[in-house]
Amino acid sequence: KPVVDRIIRVDHAGEYGANRIYAGQMAVLGRSNVGPVIQQMWDQEKAHLKKFNELMVAYRVRPTVLLPFWNVAGFVLGAGSALLGKKGAMACTVAVEESISNHYNNQIRTLVEEDPEKYKELLQTIKQFRDDELEHHDIGLEHDAEAAPVYSVLKTAIQLGCKAAIFLSERI
Amino acid sequence: KMAAAAAAGSLWRAGWRLWRGRAVVSWQLCPPQRAVQASAVLRRVSDEQKKEPSVSSSQFDLHPNDYQPEQEPQGPHPSYTGQGGQESEDYESEEQLQHRILTAALDFVPEHGWSAEAIAEGAKTLGLSVAAAGMFHSDGSDLVLHFVSQCNTKLCELLKQEQKQVQLGEAEKKPTDQFLRDTVEARLRMLIPYIEKWPQALSILLLPHNIPSSLNLLTSMIDDILHYAGDQATDFNWYTRRAVLTGIYNTTELVMMQDSSPDFEDTWRFLENRVADAMNMSNTAEQV
Numbered sequence: 502k503p504v505v506d507r508i509i510r511v512d513h514a515g516e517y518g519a520n521r522i523y524a525g526q527m528a529v530l531g532r533s534n535v536g537p538v539i540q541q542m543w544d545q546e547k548a549h550l551k552k553f554n555e556l557m558v559a560y561r562v563r564p565t566v567l568l569p570f571w572n573v574a575g576f577v578l579g580a581g582s583a584l585l586g587k588k589g590a591m592a593c594t595v596a597v598e599e600s601i602s603n604h605y606n607n608q609i610r611t612l613v614e615e616d617p618e619k620y621k622e623l624l625q626t627i628k629q630f631r632d633d634e635l636e637h638h639d640i641g642l643e644h645d646a647e648a649a650p651v652y653s654v655l656k657t658a659i660q661l662g663c664k665a666a667i668f669l670s671e672r673i
Numbered sequence: 674k675m676a677a678a679a680a681a682g683s684l685w686r687a688g689w690r691l692w693r694g695r696a697v698v699s700w701q702l703c704p705p706q707r708a709v710q711a712s713a714v715l716r717r718v719s720d721e722q723k724k725e726p727s728v729s730s731s732q733f734d735l736h737p738n739d740y741q742p743e744q745e746p747q748g749p750h751p752s753y754t755g756q757g758g759q760e761s762e763d764y765e766s767e768e769q770l771q772h773r774i775l776t777a778a779l780d781f782v783p784e785h786g787w788s789a790e791a792i793a794e795g796a797k798t799l800g801l802s803v804a805a806a807g808m809f810h811s812d813g814s815d816l817v818l819h820f821v822s823q824c825n826t827k828l829c830e831l832l833k834q835e836q837k838q839v840q841l842g843e844a845e846k847k848p849t850d851q852f853l854r855d856t857v858e859a860r861l862r863m864l865i866p867y868i869e870k871w872p873q874a875l876s877i878l879l880l881p882h883n884i885p886s887s888l889n890l891l892t893s894m895i896d897d898i899l900h901y902a903g904d905q906a907t908d909f910n911w912y913t914r915r916a917v918l919t920g921i922y923n924t925t926e927l928v929m930m931q932d933s934s935p936d937f938e939d940t941w942r943f944l945e946n947r948v949a950d951a952m953n954m955s956n957t958a959e960q961v
Binding site: 553554557 | 896912
């Protein structure tokens with residue numbers, strides 16, 4: 502029970518944050534030619550969030566108390582990276598999606614170790630979402646993320662932030 | 674020093690459990706020696722190799738006069754570590770026995786308050802020696818926590834029943850404010866038989882070593898009430914609603930302490946007003 506609790510709480514926070522990141526990116530780049538691409542990824546994240554909202558109610562899990570903070574931080578990250586240009590936004594996407602995919606993979610490993618039968622549905626959901634996030638990651642690469650200014654620094658910084666966010670949201 | 678460290682460890686673990694949503698209610702933060710003593714006491718009665726063969730049954734109430742508390746063990750009793758397989762099928766677990774004693778002790782609370790005396794009297798009615806009260810904390814904490822836990826369980830059962838009735842179409846779904854009012858009233862009414870001594874219970878619940886458990890019990894109860902009220906918030910409202918309901922519950926409880934109106938009607942009116950305030954606040958917040 503505590504395992505599932507944490508998983509749902511942190512994933513919910515993650516999808517919520519991802520939503521806000523794309524919202525921030527759209528606010529800056531909505532009218533550019535990558536607007537539709539970002540919009541499409543954003544819509545998928547909205548669907549993910551909806552699913553986790555449902556799971557949260559079904560499993561009676563407490564949301565992280567840091568949600569208002571992720572609300573602002575996500576938007577700022579999205580908008581900030583978009584202000585660095587289209588490639589900057591794509592670099593942010595690549596960094597975040599890579600973090601999230603690794604994170605989902607870890608969760609899948611944990612659940613499979615625990616009891617794959619019991620958590621079948623949850624595993625299915627997480628696997629599906631992990632595949633979606635990997636797709637976003639590839640889209641980001643396709644759109645010249647690596648050509649972004651200070652790509653490696655940006656990527657490292659954002660991934661560090663993601664690790665911290667995951668650590669905190671699991672617990673608080 | 675070992676006991677203090679162990680107790681501190683238990684406290685930390687209990688506090689940590691608080692961070693997790695629905696933690697298991699395990700408020701028995703007794704230091705290790707008590708567990709050992711308790712098990713030793715129980716093992717001694719069921720141990721068929723002891724000097725008093727007449728105490729061979731594991732049902733305590735059969736031979737009340739034969740059970741004599743011999744010298745309490747100093748430190749780990751040898752039988753604690755390995756009696757496995759000798760207990761009979763219907764051997765009562767330690768926890769079940771403690772529950773029975775505490776439940777029996779509740780009858781004596783109006784007279785003795787939430788104390789070791791009440792627990793001792795309760796143990797007597799079960800045919801046990803008053804020394805059985807030594808299994809518990811000397812300040813009556815275990816009795817209060819047991820009672821609160823029992824009330825919360827009863828409340829949960831009540832809510833489940835009501836929910837089933839609504840699902841089967843036998844009852845109408847109540848509007849939120851009425852649901853909250855009725856639920857809080859039902860829960861507070863469980864205090865009425867003990868209302869004289871409830872202020873003492875509240876002060877016991879606020880003792881530092883009880884705070885993790887009492888907070889845990891309070892938060893689970895509030896979470897249960899909101900769950901059955903149909904709360905599906907997954908944003909910060911989750912916290913706001915629980916905080917507001919906790920405030921309503923606690924203030925109403927305090928009002929009830931010094932309410933002398935017939936059947937506590939002042940308290941229920943206070944409750945109605947607070948719930949109405951809360952609904953107003955949330956409606957206004959939505960409009961803004």
